[in-house]
Every structure is written in structure tokens, then in C-alpha cells.
Amino acid sequence: MSLFRNIVFTAVIAGLLSGLLLTVMQSFSTVPLILQAEVFENAGGEAGHSHSHDVAPAAGAAAPADHHHEEEAWAPADGFERFIYTAAANALSAIGFGLVLVAASEALGGFKGWRGGLMFGIAGFLAVSLAPGLGLPPELPGMPAAELGPRQIWWVSTAVCTAVALGLLAYTRSAVFAALAIVLLVAPHLIGAPLPPSHETAVPLELHARFVNAVYATNLVFWALLGAACGILRARFRAGEEASAGSAVKLVSR
Amino acid sequence: MVTKSAATAVSVSTSKIIPLSMTALMGLFIVGFVGFSHLEVVHNAAHDTRHSLAFPCH
Numbered sequence: 001m002s003l004f005r006n007i008v009f010t011a012v013i014a015g016l017l018s019g020l021l022l023t024v025m026q027s028f029s030t031v032p033l034i035l036q037a038e039v040f041e042n043a044g045g046e047a048g049h050s051h052s053h054d055v056a057p058a059a060g061a062a063a064p065a066d067h068h069h070e071e072e073a074w075a076p077a078d079g080f081e082r083f084i085y086t087a088a089a090n091a092l093s094a095i096g097f098g099l100v101l102v103a104a105s106e107a108l109g110g111f112k113g114w115r116g117g118l119m120f121g122i123a124g125f126l127a128v129s130l131a132p133g134l135g136l137p138p139e140l141p142g143m144p145a146a147e148l149g150p151r152q153i154w155w156v157s158t159a160v161c162t163a164v165a166l167g168l169l170a171y172t173r174s175a176v177f178a179a180l181a182i183v184l185l186v187a188p189h190l191i192g193a194p195l196p197p198s199h200e201t202a203v204p205l206e207l208h209a210r211f212v213n214a215v216y217a218t219n220l221v222f223w224a225l226l227g228a229a230c231g232i233l234r235a236r237f238r239a240g241e242e243a244s245a246g247s248a249v250k251l252v253s254r
Numbered sequence: 255m256v257t258k259s260a261a262t263a264v265s266v267s268t269s270k271i272i273p274l275s276m277t278a279l280m281g282l283f284i285v286g287f288v289g290f291s292h293l294e295v296v297h298n299a300a301h302d303t304r305h306s307l308a309f310p311c312h
Contacts, residue, residue: 030302030305034306075301082301082302085299086303089304092288093285095281096283096284101281107270129308136310139308139312141311141312215307
């Protein structure tokens, strides 16, 4: 139980720290671009609406009411409230990523200090940001995209395949596993991400390019800090583990 | 001697399996809820985070 508690402490503190840094970086880089894109999204809103009304009659009479209901779903008010919810969502995501990162590292023998943590963090960036982003580039509001479900499945599969591949490359020494890792790295991109039927959008390309750059830059810094902080804190929160592991060894040797 | 140390290594790692899988599942659940939930309210609250972390959105 002490292992579980120590991992949770590590992930929560590292997640809060890196989530806070991520929020600060985002408020200067990605969030202003999202707000700009929303202006285009709302200006080009007629196109989006006519599209959804084309779909609605086919889906049945109840669909327009549902659509209307969705429009009225609660959303944080722009400004401070929206910032607070973004900060909370960032911190929660960071804690979640931290929990997975520490659990993965423990299963593979531990971080062994901040440097190992940094390596895990960069692996996290490659698996969770870069690899899925090759097929599904970071989107701005108002950009066309395929159905959400298939995109989420492709995103998760790509992240898992890339993470497993990086683990095989770093922790095995046989050529067969290296070959398997290369296959896992490449396969999701050969299969290809679900694409929208049309790429037409009111959002300028230049805005999107700046957004993609900002997302990768902020996520790289975020993952590097998350990993390094997990590496440092994991070494601090070891109380009780050696003792219980020692008693387990004693029990077995008896 | 060798078998004994192998047995201890296995027993330590098996004692780790439950807490490690619990933490990993907890982390995946949190990320899944914030980044992948189809609930409209959760989507709206985490909107800027989803876009900025390049999660599939909308």
C-alpha cells in the first residue's frame, strides 16, 4: 500500500507543478490562438449550422431538439472562469499522465533520478503528443474533422503502440523486438488517421500553423518538467517501501 | 541459491503488480475523463485543455 500512496503523492505534486506551468505557457501561446479561431468559427457559423440541419432530418424528428439542447449545455463564462477550468483540467490531465508515467517506470525498474524521469517525460511527449499529432494535427475550433469516436480510437491506439515501441527499444536488446518496435511505430500511420471528407475551413492556415507549433512547444516543455519532477519526487517518496519489501524477502526466504 | 533469488525477485514484482496497475488505471481514468469524455459539460469545461493537448475534439 505504501508503494501506491508514494506513487500517488509523486504524481499529484509533479502534476500540479507541471500543470500550472502548462497553464501559464498556454495562456500566452495556444489559448489566444483558440480564441482567435473561435471568432472565425462563429463568423462562419452559418455553414456549420446548415450542415447540422442537413443531417438532422435524416437522424429523425427529435434530432433538432437534441441539437438545440447541446447548444445550451453549460460552459464556463469567458475570461477568468474559463481560465480556472482550463487550469484545473490541465492539472488533472497532468496528474493522470504522471500516475501512468510513474507506474510504467516502476514496472520497468524505476526512474533512477531526475535524468531518467526526463527521459520518461520525453518518451511521454513522443507517445502522447507527437505520434498522434502526425496523423491528427492539433485542431483549432471550427476546423473540419472526421467523426469523434474513430478519431479517439486512432489517437489512443497510436499512443499505446508508440509507448510500447519506445519501451521495447529502450528495454530489450534483441533485433526481433527492435523490428517489432519499428512496426508498432509505423503501423498506425500506414493505417492512417480518420480524415474529414473536406478540409475547407474559415480558420486561416497561418493561424493553424502557429497553433500546431505552439502546442508541440508547450507540450514538450510540459512533459519534460512532468518527467523530471516525477523522477526527483519519486526518490523522495520511498518511505516504508524498502521496509515492506525487506519483510517480503524475509518471508520468502523462510 | 539462484532459484531462491529468482523466487524473491518474482515475489517482489508480483507484490508490485496490484498497486502499479491500480495507479496506471487511475491515471488512465483521469485522462480519459478530462480528455475523452463525450459529456457536453465536461467537454466545455476542459475545452481549451483538450485543444492545447491535441486531444481529438468536437
